[in-house]
Amino acid sequence: MSDILILTHIDYCPPGYLGRVLDHAQRDFTVLRVDLGELDGFDLDRPKAVAIMGGPMSVNDPLPWLNTEVAALRHFIRRDIPMIGHCLGGQLLAKALGAEVRRMPYTESGWQWLKPVEGATDSPWLSHLPNEFAIFQWHGDSFAVPEGAQPLLSSQWCANQGFAWGDKLLALQGHPEMTEELVRNWLDDWSHLLDDSQSSQQNLAQMLDDLPAKxxxxxxxxxxFYRHWLSLAAN
Known part of the structure; x- marks a missing residue:
């Protein structure tokens, strides 16, 4: 069993590019499907770093395994180990820290531009970033920033795109883990759920335009993000 744990919630939200980074760094990792009960009985004192991936469900859905996961995240927070949350994963971290996660009046999807919020540019999580950058989005819920956390990122359609809590936890609303294959698979299977009449949603052509470069x-x-997360796990 490895010291790096990745929590997933459905088959089409895998580690993606995070897995490639870990493979390149020659770091072993364990992937668990929390929705299938694979977190039950897991030794929560073993991991030295945890990543939480996305999923179509809401943290407010009445699913017993979500309670199990939030309890596990609170245990990891008490242990002060590095964690990074992606979309649903970021929302789960927010909930574990006592913040609300609410439904937005629209869905934010496609390649959306993010900017650091005022006072966030000194964060080590953002040291590699330009003043504005695009990240792939697909979410209808949004987290509030937990008490004591540092807001980091914002977009036109979602004020809270990321926060840091302490020096080892990063919660993101977007999907930095996306690969070209993942984007194409999502759009092949789920584009019927999109509504590009909403200004907050790109149409299919916009999402696929110049996809390799994006x-x-x-x-x-x-x-x-992942290099900093891994550097914290080594300390």
Missing amino acids: VRALNQVAAG
Whole structure:
């Protein structure tokens, strides 16, 4: 069993580019499907770093395994180990820290531009980022920033795109883990759920336009997040 744990919630939200970064760094990792009960009985004192991926469910859904996961995240928070949350994962971290997660009046989807919020540029989580960058989005819920956390990122459609809590936890509303294959798979299977009459949603052509270049830029954004996360796990 490895010391790096990745929590997933459905088959089409895998570690994605995070897995490639870990493979390149020659770091072993364990992937658990929390929705299938694979977190039950897991030794929560074993991991030295945890990543939480996305999923279509809401943290407010009446699913017993969500309570199990939130309890596990609170245990990891008490242990002060590095954690990074992606979309649903970021919302689960917010809930574990006592913040609300609410339904937005619209869905934010596609390649959306993010900016650091005022006072956030000194955060080590953002040291590799330009003043503005695009990240892939697909969410209808949004987290509030927990008490004591540092707001980091914002977009036109979602004020709270990321926060840091302490020096080892990063919660993100977007999907830095996306690969070209993942984007295409999502759009092949789920584009019927999109409504590009909403200004907050890109249409299919916009999402796929120059996709390899967009993913390469996103990989650079993600790699910086993941390198810092891994450096904290080594301390």
